[in-house]
Amino acid sequence: MLADIGFFLLFLCTMLSGYSTVSSIAAGRMRHRRLFRSARVATTLSAGLCLTASLILWFLLFEHDYSVAYIFKNSSNDLPPIYRVTAFWSSLEGSHMLWTLLLSIYSTIALWTASRDNEHIMPWVNAALQSVLTWMFYMAITHSDPFVRMFPPLADGQGMNALLQNPYMAIHPPTLFTGYTALAIPFAYAVAALCYGDVTDGWLRTTRRWALYAWIALTSGVFLGGRWAYVELGWAGYWAWDPVENSSFIPWLMSTALLHSLIVQEKLGQLKRLSIILAATGFFMSFFGTFLTRSGVVSSVHSFAESPIGPNYLAFLAGLLVLFVGLYAWRAHAVLPADTDKVWGVSKESALVMTQFLLLTFAAIVVIGTLFPIVSEAITGQRTSIQAPYFNAFAPWIGLGLIVMIAIGNIMRYQTAKIPDARRVLLGSAAVAIPFALIIIILGDVLSTPKKFALGAQIVGIYLSCWAMSSITMDASHRLRDLKWNVKLMWGRNRGFIGAWVAHMGILIAIIGFLGNYRGISTDLTIAKGETKEFYGYQIRFDGMITVQSDNVTLFQAPLSLSRDGHDLGMMYPAKSKYPTKPELLNEVGVESSFWHDLYVVIGDFERKAGSTVTLQVHVNPTVRLVWISVFVLAAGGLIAISDRHRGQKSRDVVAGEWEVKA
Amino acid sequence: MRRWLEIILAVGLWLTPYLALAEGVAIENKNLIVDHIEYQDVAGDLRCPTCTGLSVLDSDAAFSIQIKNEVKEQLVAGKHKDEILKFFTDRYGPWILRAPPTHGVHLLAWIVPISALILGPLVLWLFVWMRKKSGDEHDVVSRSVEDIVTEMNQRLASMRATNGSSK
Numbered sequence: 125m126l127a128d129i130g131f132f133l134l135f136l137c138t139m140l141s142g143y144s145t146v147s148s149i150a151a152g153r154m155r156h157r158r159l160f161r162s163a164r165v166a167t168t169l170s171a172g173l174c175l176t177a178s179l180i181l182w183f184l185l186f187e188h189d190y191s192v193a194y195i196f197k198n199s200s201n202d203l204p205p206i207y208r209v210t211a212f213w214s215s216l217e218g219s220h221m222l223w224t225l226l227l228s229i230y231s232t233i234a235l236w237t238a239s240r241d242n243e244h245i246m247p248w249v250n251a252a253l254q255s256v257l258t259w260m261f262y263m264a265i266t267h268s269d270p271f272v273r274m275f276p277p278l279a280d281g282q283g284m285n286a287l288l289q290n291p292y293m294a295i296h297p298p299t300l301f302t303g304y305t306a307l308a309i310p311f312a313y314a315v316a317a318l319c320y321g322d323v324t325d326g327w328l329r330t331t332r333r334w335a336l337y338a339w340i341a342l343t344s345g346v347f348l349g350g351r352w353a354y355v356e357l358g359w360a361g362y363w364a365w366d367p368v369e370n371s372s373f374i375p376w377l378m379s380t381a382l383l384h385s386l387i388v389q390e391k392l393g394q395l396k397r398l399s400i401i402l403a404a405t406g407f408f409m410s411f412f413g414t415f416l417t418r419s420g421v422v423s424s425v426h427s428f429a430e431s432p433i434g435p436n437y438l439a440f441l442a443g444l445l446v447l448f449v450g451l452y453a454w455r456a457h458a459v460l461p462a463d464t465d466k467v468w469g470v471s472k473e474s475a476l477v478m479t480q481f482l483l484l485t486f487a488a489i490v491v492i493g494t495l496f497p498i499v500s501e502a503i504t505g506q507r508t509s510i511q512a513p514y515f516n517a518f519a520p521w522i523g524l525g526l527i528v529m530i531a532i533g534n535i536m537r538y539q540t541a542k543i544p545d546a547r548r549v550l551l552g553s554a555a556v557a558i559p560f561a562l563i564i565i566i567l568g569d570v571l572s573t574p575k576k577f578a579l580g581a582q583i584v585g586i587y588l589s590c591w592a593m594s595s596i597t598m599d600a601s602h603r604l605r606d607l608k609w610n611v612k613l614m615w616g617r618n619r620g621f622i623g624a625w626v627a628h629m630g631i632l633i634a635i636i637g638f639l640g641n642y643r644g645i646s647t648d649l650t651i652a653k654g655e656t657k658e659f660y661g662y663q664i665r666f667d668g669m670i671t672v673q674s675d676n677v678t679l680f681q682a683p684l685s686l687s688r689d690g691h692d693l694g695m696m697y698p699a700k701s702k703y704p705t706k707p708e709l710l711n712e713v714g715v716e717s718s719f720w721h722d723l724y725v726v727i728g729d730f731e732r733k734a735g736s737t738v739t740l741q742v743h744v745n746p747t748v749r750l751v752w753i754s755v756f757v758l759a760a761g762g763l764i765a766i767s768d769r770h771r772g773q774k775s776r777d778v779v780a781g782e783w784e785v786k787a
Numbered sequence: 788m789r790r791w792l793e794i795i796l797a798v799g800l801w802l803t804p805y806l807a808l809a810e811g812v813a814i815e816n817k818n819l820i821v822d823h824i825e826y827q828d829v830a831g832d833l834r835c836p837t838c839t840g841l842s843v844l845d846s847d848a849a850f851s852i853q854i855k856n857e858v859k860e861q862l863v864a865g866k867h868k869d870e871i872l873k874f875f876t877d878r879y880g881p882w883i884l885r886a887p888p889t890h891g892v893h894l895l896a897w898i899v900p901i902s903a904l905i906l907g908p909l910v911l912w913l914f915v916w917m918r919k920k921s922g923d924e925h926d927v928v929s930r931s932v933e934d935i936v937t938e939m940n941q942r943l944a945s946m947r948a949t950n951g952s953s954k
Contacts, residue, residue: 359845366840468918474911481907489900496887496896503892509834510896511842511885518900539932574824728847 127192130180131271133173137228138261140170145254152247152319160247164235167254170261171228178225181218181270185211191277194218194270200283202676202704207289213297214288216418216433217270222298223414224260227305231257234309234334241326248316253308259440267433283676286703286710292352300345300372304410306338307375310382311407314400318451321458323389323396329772331403332386335379338406340762342376347755358711358726360646360743362751365515370490371413377487378406381480388473390772391538393462395477400459402480404448408441409487415441416494470541475533482525489518520581523635524588530628531592535599545602553594560594561587567720568640568746578642585639589632600625623765630757633750640747648728653736660744662716662723663687669735678702679712682727682738686716698725698740721746829858829868833875834885842885 144166151160181194185208190196198218199211213219231253238246264270310331317323349372350362363369382402388395415437468474493510501507535549543549564586565571573579603621607613614622649657651666658664665685672679679699686693698714714725721744728739765771827844833854835846843851843858854875861871875883887893 359841361845364840468915470915470919474915478908478911481911485900485903485907488903492896492899500887500892500896506880507882508887508893509882509885510887511834511840513832514886514896517886518904521904537932539935575828 126180126184127189127271127273130177130184131265131269133177133180134261134265134269134271137170137173137177138258138265140166140173141228141254141258141261144170145251145258148247148251148254152251155244160250163247163250163254167228167235167250168232170254170257171232174225174228174261177271178212178221181221182209182212185209188281189277190279190281191273191275192270193272193274196274196278196281198281198284200281200676200704201279203281203284204675206291206294207284210288210293210297211284213301214284214293217264217268217272219297219301220260220268221264221270222301223305224257224264226298226301227253227260227308228257230302230305230309231312234312234330239326239330242313242316242324242330245313245316245320245324245327248319249309249312251319252312252315256308256444263433263436267436283703283705286701286706287356289677289703290352290356292348292355296345296348296352299341299348303338303340303342303345303379304375304407304414306334306341307379307403307407307410309334310338310403314403315448315451317396317400317459318455321455322460323400326772328386328390331399332383332390332772333766335382335386335403335406336762336766339376339379339383340759340766342372342379343758343762344755346372346376347752347758351752354748355713355715358713360724360726360741360745361641362748365490365493365512367494368413368417370494371410371416374413374487374490375406375410377483377490378402378409381483381487382406384476384480384483388476392473394468394473396459396462397456398480400456401452404452408444408448409491411437411441411444469539472533472536472538475529475536479526479529479533482522482529486518486522489522490515520585523585523638527585527588527592527632527635530632531588531595534596534624534628549595549598549602553591553598556594556598557587557590560590564590564636564640564747569721570640570746572645573642582639582642586636589636589639593629593632596625596628617770619768620765620771623761623763623768625761626764627758627761630754630759630761633757634754637747637750637754640750641745646741646743648739649742650737650739659742660723661688662693664725664740664742666738669730669738672699676704680709680727680730680735681712682730682740684714684725684740686723696723696725698727700727700730717749719749722748823862825868826858826862829862829871830855832868832872832885833858833883836879836883 144163147159147163147166150156151163184192185195185199186205188195188199188201194215194217195211198215199208203211207214211218213222231250234253235246235250238249242249313327313331313334317327346369349369353364353369354360354362382399385395385399385402389399415434418433418437493514497508497510531550531553535546536543561583565583568586570579570582570586573582600621604611604614645660647659649659649664651657651664653666653668656663656665663686667683667685670681670683672681679701681697681699684696684698686696693716696714696716697712699712700709701712702709711726716723716725724743724745726741726743728741730738830844831842833843835841835843835848835851836854837848837850838846841851843854857875858871861874866874872884876888881888881893887896889897
């Protein structure tokens with residue numbers, strides 16, 4: 125009964141969103157305020173009903189209502205409560221529902237919090253969002269209906285995919301989807317700018333906020349996904365250039381590029397059309413990624429949600445693309461060039477464009493790498509694989525370019541080729557970087573990297589990252605010095621700058637982290653009961669296998685006592701786990717972290733009868749901690765930047781923006 | 788001078804067994820080969836046929852273990868990376884490699900990104916240069932911020948002056 129109500133609510137949502145789209149377009153054309161207000165009510169109602177439908181799905185999950193097919197497939201009686209919550213998005217229909225829910229909520233928020241400066245373009249914003257939502261709702265009641273019933277209902281469900289029974293699944297998908305859906309707002313404003321005919325006064329401010337919000341969520345989401353892979357999949361890495369990972373990385377790259385385009389637009393009024401294109405393509409790519417992984421076009425370890433909705437997605441994406449390209453071709457000339465006589469030279473704006481070029485090329489490479497196997501198979505009939513080695517061939521070069529652009533671009537100024545104190549900052553930081561790089565290289569044990577190219581790349585990369593860090597820090601301190609060290613003024617008036625500094629430090633920390641575990645050290649150890657073996661200074665003693673039952677999982681644990689240089693590090697419990705849903709055993713990894721490296725242990729095999737010997741795959745992964753730290757720094761940078769109230773205001777043109785000028 | 792020679796000799800003597808060891812491990816002991824860099828290199832470039840996204844090195848699927856054993860045997864037999872990879876491509880097709888081969892259509896996957904990375908900055912530079920050149924021709928000098936501020940102050944002063952006169 126409740127499931128039917130849920131379905132009916134989704135049906136109502138489809139109708140409401142459809143109405144909202146049509147009436148918004150009409151309101152935009154006729155400039156009819158009251159008609160738009162009705163559309164706004166419809167949008168809000170549809171978000172409310174969607175939320176209600178979602179709550180019903182959650183309620184039914186907790187009620188073990190196996191007459192709903194989705195619940196039957198993704199949950200079971202022995203599932204712990206937290207995974208009842210996450211079962212909501214653990215498969216196709218539910219994750220589509222989560223997308224839809226978040227998109228409808230964010231559209232509503234965007235509509236009600238819109239600045240008065242944007243009032244006249246809001247019908248177009250709403251129309252863009254609701255047209256997407258109408259399709260999403262339509263899918264939710266046709267091909268991807270979470271409330272489909274099955275008869276007769278059984279007493280127990282099939283259970284959730286064992287790989288998804290991990291605490292990170294509680295926050296990773298919602299965070300990532302928040303990023304995807306929040307990108308819809310810049311997209312909608314891009315469409316609105318084209319429909320209206322120019323970028324309005326409040327446009328930049330709002331777009332910047334939502335793009336930053338999406339960026340923070342995407343950053344956290346991507347890293348959380350990596351963390352999940354690290355602790356769940358057991359191959360000692362967090363990133364494998366898997367199609368699903370790629371499809372979350374592409375929108376991240378696009379939104380980063382968008383932020384760098386928006387800042388040029390803010391300071392100089394230029395690159396308006398580029399911002400519009402990037403805002404639209406960023407959202408398009410997040411949809412495209414979803415399509416890739418849902419449709420089964422490319423296979424992936426994360427394809428928990430494959431279904432025949434592929435053709436529908438393809439049709440929708442094609443429609444979206446054609447509509448946007450058509451709109452752009454028809455209306456782009458209406459977006460006037462910047463009303464400025466500013467000359468584009470070798471200055472910060474060029475550096476920012478260069479940065480965008482690198483980011484977008486990276487995105488293009490990731491797209492090529494993800495799609496090329498399909499294309500080449502279609503042409504030659506011969507199957508090929510594109511996996512990590514292909515991407516790893518390009519990533520270091522782009523990383524190198526980005527490091528250099530961060531170091532130089534940040535210290536440049538708009539509208540002038542002159543860099544204040546250029547030599548002192550660049551050479552000084554080159555000197556300052558040496559001890560820092562040495563510390564990282566020695567403590568991170570970089571020199572034990574066996575392969576020469578990898579070793580060289582690591583040393584150069586770490587040194588350059590340290591150089592970039594000290595360069596942007598010195599520049600920031602010079603700017604502060606110009607303010608007579610009035611930090612409060614900087615915090616109050618130019619928080620965006622501080623946010624950017626923090627975020628750039630974060631990405632450099634992340635790059636150092638990536639470089640450090642470019643190549644870890646690993647070995648296989650076979651240990652008998654009571655025996656102690658040594659690897660990388662760790663003494664590992666094995667005390668015999670034990671069997672533990674926790675909730676729905678049977679764990680075959682190998683308790684290991686660890687010590688290093690005589691220090692007792694306590695116990696570690698790597699395990700093989702048996703879930704009721706899967707015949708094969710899964711890995712539960714054991715991780716012993718120190719600041720500079722992780723000892724990462726996976727059980728390869730164990731003696732089944734008495735549990736007297738175990739074969740361990742032991743990995744030493746350097747500098748992983750830095751990668752996890754960097755996400756907090758990146759997110760903090762984003763949050764600081766988003767809290768800047770002054771950015772994007774019209775009064776801050778280039779002169780007012782450059783507050784360090786003593787006039 | 789002699790002291791230096793002694794030091795170099797000592798260091799050399801100290802390093803020699805390590806070098807010998809590094810070479811020796813692969814050839815003599817098949818069990819220790821997992822730690823060997825060449826083995827990791829080859830196995831890292833072959834895909835696990837039954838999984839998605841993983842190399843045979845990172846996978847413990849039955850098929851991967853077969854391939855890994857084959858790689859070990861061939862390495863012990865003294866074959867080089869290229870020969871071993873060729874052996875597997877002849878057997879399973881280019882699909883077994885984790886990066887596309889560098890011939891035929893597959894070359895596109897390499898050429899497009901590389902040329903984009905090289906040509907892109909050139910085009911951008913050309914664009915900026917042309918903008919600047921046309922700016923120079925039309926006598927729009929790239930002004931520094933200081934100049935703009937002075938200009939604005941002057942204009943402000945002249946506006947004040949006219950305002951004052953009209954009063």
